Amino acid sequence: ESLLSKNRELADNNRKILDENEIIAIDVMGSIGSGKTSLIKNLIKGLKAGHRIGVIAGDLTTEIDAERLREGSTQVLQVNTGKECHLDANLIKRALENIKLKEIDILFIENVGNLICPAEFPLGAHKRLVVISVTEGPYMVVKHPFIFREADIVVINKIDLQVQMGVSAAKLKEDVLKINKKAKVVLTNCVTGEGVKEIIKCMNFQ
Amino acid sequence: ESLLSKNRELADNNRKILDENEIIAIDVMGSIGSGKTSLIKNLIKGLKAGHRIGVIAGDLTTEIDAERLREGSTQVLQVNTGKECHLDANLIKRALENIKLKEIDILFIENVGNLICPAEFPLGAHKRLVVISVTEGPYMVVKHPFIFREADIVVINKIDLQVQMGVSAAKLKEDVLKINKKAKVVLTNCVTGEGVKEIIKCMNFQ
Ligand SMILES: Nc1nc2c(ncn2[C@@H]2O[C@H](COP(=O)(O)OP(=O)(O)OP(=O)(O)O)[C@@H](O)[C@H]2O)c(=O)[nH]1
């Protein structure tokens, strides 16, 4: 049985476990350093009044992101992938076994910084969110069609640096909609929190 | 035979072909959008007076980087990896068969934007150069030790944005030297070309 179909099977099983525990899970993907952790921090701030939030932070070998996220959420688990360049459904299956599932209703999963492989390895989340930033240049979307085709929400971050970079966030948004007209695209500044309210709206949490 | 040792074998063979043709090859790796293409453009500008330069540009599906580099170099070949997140020695072997090797003496290989897998897949180049930029944040080096351990030259780019990002390029340089004290680390601005002369010096071309 191929690696991808085995992963698909495990992802479907993860989804079943999340649904049984009434947890909505969001797979947060994006380029290296695009702002995934900063975005999750902002989302937790905006959601924690009415929710109990858990986080699985994926990274090669460090605990840096898990440490940064611990300040805001109830349960943060760091998963180290060693040399693997993406999270997979098996790592998530094992992580779920180490989380008190009855105590959370939203789960953010920060994927490894990579615009290529996570598109091929679903984790069983309900929503797939991709974060890119204007500092990566104007070709980010057109160069990585597969991941944007799979995204429910796309965040174009670091809009405060558009002028210095000579890159238009609005043009990047257009590029996304050309590939995937059903994607919700939001422009953000994850230092000030601009745009985060709009993302929370598209996520439709109660 | 494992995937990695098969790749190692093909890399050694590529190296042999390059040496027979008296070509110095540089594997240019780095994060997505860190400035690899901009750096190669700058290096070509600084070197073309005394050299004949070829480029292999690696990307998923587009020809964007090859197009941008064609203006400055004698032979530019685009290699598309499809869904593979790194170049491998086999793709380079086939690319070398499509380049007039007698007509170049320097070959730049732009790897796919990824700080993880290229560390595991040598291509047979003489030098390994890694480009990161201050806009990815302060943890880039400590989070990806393996690739910096393998690097001969490390470029910290977009230094014009240090203040706005609140990220110190000098600190990133220190982080590299802690992991790999033999690496040459150069700070650059690939829009103005600042720092490029220093990289050319470390490359020791005649
Ligand atoms: N100027 C600016 N900087 C930002 C913005 N959002 C995040 N940053 C900075 O960008 C850097 C990277 O942010 P992170 O949140 O760590 O990015 P990440 O995607 O989680 O990074 P990795 O997990 O390491 O791939 C940090 O220095 C942040 O402070 C923004 O909107 N504007």
Ligand SMILES: Nc1nc2c(ncn2[C@@H]2O[C@H](COP(=O)(O)OP(=O)(O)OP(=O)(O)O)[C@@H](O)[C@H]2O)c(=O)[nH]1
């Ligand atoms: N402000 C600033 N922008 C830069 C600098 N170097 C490159 N850029 C910009 O950064 C963006 C990405 O540059 P590229 O050279 O395409 O980066 P890359 O690493 O080749 O990108 P990919 O191949 O797509 O991964 C472009 O918009 C460049 O103009 C720099 O030193 N400062």
Ligand SMILES: [Mg+2]
């Ligand atoms: Mg992070």
Ligand SMILES: [Mg+2]
């Ligand atoms: Mg490029």
Ligand SMILES: [Zn+2]
């Ligand atoms: Zn991968």
Ligand SMILES: [Zn+2]
């Ligand atoms: Zn990979």
